[in-house]
Amino acid sequence: MNKNVVYVDNNATTRVAPEVLDAMMPFLTDFYGNPSSIHTFGGQVHKHIENARAQLAALIGAEPSETIFTSCGTESDNAAILSALENDLRRRRVVATRVEHPAVLSLCKVLQQKGYHVDYVPVNNKGQVCLDALCRMVTDDTAIVSVMWANNETGNVYPVQEIAEIAHQHGALFHTDAVQAVGKVPIDLKKTRIDFLSLSGHKLHAPKGIGALYVRRGLKFNQFLIGGHQEYGLRAGTENVSGIVALGRAAQLAAQHMDEERTRVAALRDYLETGLLKSCPDARVNGNPASRLPNTTNISFEFIEGEAILLRLNEFNVAASSGSACTSGSLEPSHVLRAMGVPQTAMHGSIRFSLCRYNTKEEMDLILEKLPPIVRLLRELSPYGRETAKSHGRP
């Protein structure tokens, strides 16, 4: 294992917490029975699933019966939106923001090809959703409004409760992709009118391959995976028992560490952000610092390109990510930064640092030591480097 990695890419995925690994391990070794079996060996596993469901439900303020385990956040997103469309066949419109995750946006594109109408809510230059536009877009023909709780690239947190109300005024359902928010900010679904909420285990220190979907009680839910009677008949397929147990334990740990996210992790993030802005000229934060996840900062280093920055950071074992086109294999930079109208000079040089409770101040100090010289060096290499010198040459 790579003990020395400085891992600041926690919005991509997280390390499995040791406590989580301990909790799930028995279900990979001794307790391998099928929870649907009639014999004790298999059947006894079932109560561990229900225990995990209660643990997860507690983290998001839901009833256990409102919580269905899925394979990932994407499955949850797809299941929620498709279920809403099937619920009321007369409603043929969907509203989503332009900064949603591809799990929602790519589905929307497919829906458009199938004849549904999708309205995309614009955002301002801080990435805030334009609520006026959203209000205009939701109509009595809207089946579902889908707005993420927090954005994966900028960390922006959106007013999902308010938006849920707007959706309901028109009889539409409301779904939120809370994959980035769950475990990082307090969520109490009892106090909201949110109909669907998607979450993913591997973003909160459970392993990959396990997710969940909250479906508000009383709501008609149309199965996405059809087959056996698992998950109250709402999601077929033999349960990912070890993953489910892991997610339950991870949810419990997240609740315990919630205050730490808001205090220590946020302070580390701010320390890194302030330090980088101070030591690197022509750097700017993308997003809305006033309403942001405690763990995320997205900084553009102007006149240079993100992949080059990342691969040089990689030489020092620092793992971060970028919204640059080159890192994704696409030729265009991140749809989130484009939707925000980030200037061309800054569009390609964005770096996202996403922290977690395992990060330390020493790690931030390493980044603060290594990154500024990388930025300087790449600017010296860049034909636009002089523009930087120009803007800072004057006293």
Next chain:
Amino acid sequence: MWNYTEKVMDHFLHPRNAGDIPDADAVGEVGNITCGDALKLYLKLDPAKQNIVDVKFQTFGCASAIASASALTELIKGKSIADAAKITNNDIADYLGSLPEEKMHCSVMGMEALQTALANLQGKGASTAACADSHAEHGGAYDPDGLDRVVCFCFSVTERKIRDVIRANHLTKVDEVTHYCKAGGGCGGCQDEIEKILNDMRGQAAPTPDDAARKCPATPPKLTNLQKMTKVQQVVDQEIRPGLKADGGDLELIDIDGDKVIVRLRGACAGCPGAHVTLKRWIEAKLREMVSPDLIVEEQVE
């Protein structure tokens, strides 16, 4: 994670000949900050203006863009102009071991910067062999009026460049063309056009309904104002908006004033940096083709 060769990483981490030459004999500059990569190549020649004695580069771009430029400088340093002119993007990729398919455009950018620099030498009275060669490559198809038209507005790629990379690299698919010169990699609006160029070069251009439609308005009937307005509205609703919506964008028809059609971009289009140029041209071409050749599209900015 890209599968970069050790040589790519070496040239990225330790670029050779980085910097500029203030009294360069020729400079070749390609790309720009909007497109996400750019390369400026400086050449210094011997007094006889026959050999490249020094070369430097500046790159804005990813690891493979930097490595490709570095490799290029090593390939041409000390070479005669005639020999340097023969360097292709494949020589750059080979020198680096290989480049990921999606990154081949980085090597093409290197070749282009070199060709641009060599072409600029011409103006300085140096050998013109390079330019003649590069033009000769276009062969009988060389047609200054037709081939310099921009096909991909997102990345400003001309038909000539697309044909060049297809020919030089034996490309057969649209996404390969995108990998080599970026054309079609933005809004995707020109992918059909690239397909046509590929078909044309295969010599099997089958006429499509679109082609047939294009031939129709050779002598368009003069429309009345009302006819024109109805027709514009129809084309916008039936032809243009569905295409934009597929990409999360939209368009609003604001006004029609004589031959001036005023529109406003909506949705994803409104924030897309390439959209303004691309869409104006595309919408204009579509309206001219289907309504009247005199129409001008103007964008109303919010």
